[in-house]
Amino acid sequence: MSTAEETAGAEAQPWGEVTPDAARRLLLAAVEAFAERGYHATTTRDIAGRAGMSPAALYIHYKTKEELLHRISRIGHEKALDVLRTAARAEGSPTLRLAEAVSSFVRWHAGGRTTARVVQYELDSLGPDARAEIIALRRLVDAEVRGIIEEGVRSGEFDVPDVRGTTLAVLSLCIDVARWFNVNGSRTPEEVGALYADLVLRMVGAGRTDTVRAE
Amino acid sequence: MSTAEETAGAEAQPWGEVTPDAARRLLLAAVEAFAERGYHATTTRDIAGRAGMSPAALYIHYKTKEELLHRISRIGHEKALDVLRTAARAEGSPTLRLAEAVSSFVRWHAGGRTTARVVQYELDSLGPDARAEIIALRRLVDAEVRGIIEEGVRSGEFDVPDVRGTTLAVLSLCIDVARWFNVNGSRTPEEVGALYADLVLRMVGAGRTDTVRAE
DNA sequence: ACCGGTCCTAAGCGATCGCTCACCCTTGCC
DNA sequence: GGCAAGGGTGAGCGATCGCTTAGGACCGGT
Structure with missing residues (x-):
């Protein structure tokens, strides 16, 4: 294990099955962004930014938004x-x-x-x-x-x-x-x-x- | 009354209080579009198009989307x-x-x-x-x-x-x-x-x- | 040292967005 | 007829969107 991040609370640590670490961070960032603003109001730049990456990094792990x-x-x-x-x-x-x-x-x-x-x-x-x-x-x-x-x-x-x-x-x-x-x-x-x-x-x-x- | 449009069903004819006729048509078009696709996924061009108007017509009756x-x-x-x-x-x-x-x-x-x-x-x-x-x-x-x-x-x-x-x-x-x-x-x-x-x-x-x- | 593979970034492409501007047509009032 | 006011259009501005491309840093294996 590399990063020992655990969000306290009832959410436990889901998304453990998402294998590349960067992919999981992106997915977690997307969940937060989608929940806050909705899918259509969320930009790929926002997702990548929350995950601490450049906008292009998203498309290494996912084909589309x-x-x-x-x-x-x-x-x-x-x-x-x-x-x-x-x-x-x-x-x-x-x-x-x-x-x-x-x-x-x-x-x-x-x-x-x-x-x-x-x-x-x-x-x-x-x-x-x-x-x-x-x-x-x-x-x-x-x-x-x-x-x-x-x-x-x-x-x-x-x-x-x-x-x-x-x-x-x-x-x-x-x-x-x-x-x-x-x-x-x-x-x-x-x-x-x-x-x-x-x-x-x-x-x-x-x-x-x-x-x-x-x- | 100019246009005698009445949508059958339980929706009755609401929005009767919206006074300029064009404004009511735009609002009705917006309701349909927002309900189908959501607010952020709806474009002002789509709303105006459903109401049979040009995109600019929307901004005569409403300041913003x-x-x-x-x-x-x-x-x-x-x-x-x-x-x-x-x-x-x-x-x-x-x-x-x-x-x-x-x-x-x-x-x-x-x-x-x-x-x-x-x-x-x-x-x-x-x-x-x-x-x-x-x-x-x-x-x-x-x-x-x-x-x-x-x-x-x-x-x-x-x-x-x-x-x-x-x-x-x-x-x-x-x-x-x-x-x-x-x-x-x-x-x-x-x-x-x-x-x-x-x-x-x-x-x-x-x-x-x-x-x-x-x- | 050299390599191929993986992961990432800077820059930017074409498309589309919300919205504005200059202008036109109709209407009612004198 | 003159004319202001209100309701409409075509064109397009600046910004931002999803996504792509070219290339660089780092890695273990040989």
């Missing part, structure tokens, strides 16, 4: 899907698993708000092929949540008249956290995760027996 | 606030009024998705002064919803441990409709409004006596 967004979006979605699956496929009742899935998914969006913002809101700055690939990943996310809800309905724990619509609403609620969450605000990602898990359990009618809190 | 976004955002927020207040301040129990408030607010975001998208997601393309003005309007929206929930808690109809957090979640849920709603999709704005009203009533614990559907 859009490829940067594509890679960020794909890695980010895979990460989010992984977080969700870990919770969704654990042991336990649908109630427990749904609570943990929502809680961890929300924590990911709140804690890694910088990344999540780019991943969730810059989708249609991508070209058709890249967008199609990302949409496929999103369908997997949707299927994961819908699976838990369907199971809960079958087991009688949940009371959900419209499974598809409720799944949509649950995911919408979680994703929108990336829009409003403020790092300097009064709530921690953990608090929001716990609150949202409780709200979602109410939405699926799981509070009739006993409300299980994910701690 | 940002002024267009500012006006769209302010008028849109006022409209959304008006829709919400009409439902929130009607007669009836907090349960009924919350259901109608959510339902109509969602219908506005789904039916007028083009406008809502610009209004809700291009906020930070505005300068500091304009953004501050819009944020003030948002606080009024928040206060309106929080008022109903607080009233429901006082009357015993609702069971809400975290009023501020739940208010945030309810509004987040409604606003995010503008992101995912698809006009060609299988759900109408009315259906989504009814579904969301039901989900929100569950979130505030209003389903214990009887579930009132807004029809």
Whole structure:
């Protein structure tokens, strides 16, 4: 390891899989810039500048500016899907698993708000092929949540008249956290995760027996 | 009246208050363009072209491109606030009024998705002064919803441990409709409004006596 | 010492951006 | 008819965009 840079906080150290060190620094700079100003308002000179390089350096590691967004979006979605699956496929009742899935998914969006913002809101700055690939990943996310809800309905724990619509609403609620969450605000990602898990359990009618809190 | 253009659908004919006819056509063109591509990716030439004018015509009615976004955002927020207040301040129990408030607010975001998208997601393309003005309007929206929930808690109809957090979640849920709603999709704005009203009533614990559907 | 490969920079190309300027056409008022 | 005012256009200015090109610094292997 060359540079021992670790950003404190909930963002952990993602992008570890991006192999050339300079390429990772550029990608990290792009995430910050895209999250702050949006994809179209970000210049390649700004990205390179944040990474401490000349504008031309970007094109050694990435073919176009859009490829940067594509890679960020794909890695980010895979990460989010992984977080969700870990919770969704654990042991336990649908109630427990749904609570943990929502809680961890929300924590990911709140804690890694910088990344999540780019991943969730810059989708249609991508070209058709890249967008199609990302949409496929999103369908997997949707299927994961819908699976838990369907199971809960079958087991009688949940009371959900419209499974598809409720799944949509649950995911919408979680994703929108990336829009409003403020790092300097009064709530921690953990608090929001716990609150949202409780709200979602109410939405699926799981509070009739006993409300299980994910701690 | 000169041009009898009316767009069919739920968008009605807003922007009626924009007085010079050419200015309204330009503004309508800007809404479409901003919603499709985002503010920064939209060129002034594109806006003028959609309105059937030359690029220079834009600057007769608006000082800058940002002024267009500012006006769209302010008028849109006022409209959304008006829709919400009409439902929130009607007669009836907090349960009924919350259901109608959510339902109509969602219908506005789904039916007028083009406008809502610009209004809700291009906020930070505005300068500091304009953004501050819009944020003030948002606080009024928040206060309106929080008022109903607080009233429901006082009357015993609702069971809400975290009023501020739940208010945030309810509004987040409604606003995010503008992101995912698809006009060609299988759900109408009315259906989504009814579904969301039901989900929100569950979130505030209003389903214990009887579930009132807004029809 | 010489090499090929990797990583990077300075300079700049063509295109396009937001916006301006000089000028024209129509309209209403006297 | 005269004429100011408002609404419009064609051309283009300076700036900046994404991206390319030519070339240099550093590296380990032989």
